[in-house]
Amino acid sequence: MPEITINLAAGRTDEQKKGMMLDITQALVKNLGVTADAVVIQINEAPLNNKMKGGQTFVERAAAAKK
Amino acid sequence: MPEITINLAAGRTDEQKKGMMLDITQALVKNLGVTADAVVIQINEAPLNNKMKGGQTFVERAAAAKK
Amino acid sequence: MPEITINLAAGRTDEQKKGMMLDITQALVKNLGVTADAVVIQINEAPLNNKMKGGQTFVERAAAAKK
Amino acid sequence: MPEITINLAAGRTDEQKKGMMLDITQALVKNLGVTADAVVIQINEAPLNNKMKGGQTFVERAAAAKK
Amino acid sequence: MPEITINLAAGRTDEQKKGMMLDITQALVKNLGVTADAVVIQINEAPLNNKMKGGQTFVERAAAAKK
Amino acid sequence: MPEITINLAAGRTDEQKKGMMLDITQALVKNLGVTADAVVIQINEAPLNNKMKGGQTFVERAAAAKK
Known part of the structure; x- marks a missing residue:
């Protein structure tokens, strides 16, 4: 009955998310x-x-990461 | 001031969700x-x-439920 | 599989909480x-x-309610 | 390491949300x-x-607010 | 930056919880x-x-599990 | 109606927490x-x-910070 909630920025593939949830299980x-x-x-x-x-939105962080 | 958060798989109708929230209130x-x-x-x-x-995503669970 | 999380200030009895959770179920x-x-x-x-x-803590709100 | 989750009704602008998150930081x-x-x-x-x-959905609350 | 919140009934040892959090990481x-x-x-x-x-509290579930 | 939940490690004073919640409000x-x-x-x-x-519990992090 443990319930796990993951707060995640959008952008991962279904495979990444499924693999992560399987390993967490x-x-x-x-x-x-x-x-x-x-x-x-x-x-x-x-x-x-x-x-x-x-103090940076993830929009700003993604843009900074591309520079 | 109780705050209720419901983690729910997509797919319910607005009527179902409204009825549920009314009864919870x-x-x-x-x-x-x-x-x-x-x-x-x-x-x-x-x-x-x-x-x-x-260990099954809700995509997999929905597919298995249709079989 | 809906998971419900209730953020609640301390102070309710076990009976109140059980009754609430039963009705929510x-x-x-x-x-x-x-x-x-x-x-x-x-x-x-x-x-x-x-x-x-x-802008008031629940300590302050409880004290104000007693006045 | 504090992690803040904000449950918010849709409808705010990116500027409002960014300003709010900056001030919270x-x-x-x-x-x-x-x-x-x-x-x-x-x-x-x-x-x-x-x-x-x-007991009112935010759809109903928004409609009532327009009257 | 993924933040994981685990809702868990009390009763696990520190070792169980640490091992779980390490594997989740x-x-x-x-x-x-x-x-x-x-x-x-x-x-x-x-x-x-x-x-x-x-519809059973975890107090009731634990008692039933002992029978 | 925004509801804010803050996941926080234990150890802050009531004054720190009250000041933080006031500024967030x-x-x-x-x-x-x-x-x-x-x-x-x-x-x-x-x-x-x-x-x-x-990968470190906050017990381990606190101990490492004292060294």
Whole structure:
């Protein structure tokens, strides 16, 4: 019954997100001894203008990373 | 002032969601003795590829449910 | 699989919280057509100094309500 | 390392959201003594039909506000 | 910058929780290509009376599991 | 009606937390044009063993910072 919420900037592929959620499911099964069926994960994906770190929006961070 | 966040896979109708939020508002008014105006509910809706249970994405779960 | 998180100021009885969570479970079963077993609810309870509304902490709001 | 999640009804401009996140970053730097780079903020924006207060959806609240 | 929040019933050891968070960090590094330092995880632990699944509080579920 | 949730490691004083929540309230009033009364903030405080960044628990980070 652990419920995992992931706040994530938009831009990852379905494969990346699926692989991440599968490995997280395993992390809980292995360490907490719960069944996989008890593990629920939701990604709350934010467009880059809806997220900020260090006073820069993720739009600004992405632009700076391209320079 | 209780704030309720609902992580939900996409796919429900507006009527279903409104009915659910109305009944949840009543649940808090009845049990906690707060006014309806103090109750705020937000649904964070995830596309099926952004949610996993039991090691299956909700895309996979929906496909398996159709078989 | 809807997961409900309730941000709540400390101070309610176990009976109030259980009654609220039971009625919320019913709200989802009735409106979304999920089974009760698919509904997971967690209350994240905050001490009154860790919560603010209208620029007043819940410590200040409780004191004002007693006057 | 404080992580801030903001549940917000859709409808604000990018400028409003950026200004809000910048001021929130400053609020944490000033009061907690953390660096700006340690502060991560995500806005989880909900369409008006996915949010309710006082038993009214934000669609209904917006319509009432126009009258 | 992915931020992970885990809603968890109280009762796990520090070793279980640390092992889980380490494996989750690796899951994000491996699948999203972020550095470990970008990954922040917080467990919001709830006492058993503050959590419900299937209409049973986790106090009731723990008692039923002992029978 | 914006609802703000802050995931924070334990250890700050009530004054720091109150000052932070007051400034955040102002950030929303100023940038979104809402009234202070519409702004609800909850701090979900985690003990240091329930939080990890960069693969280190906050217990380990605090110990490393003291060296």
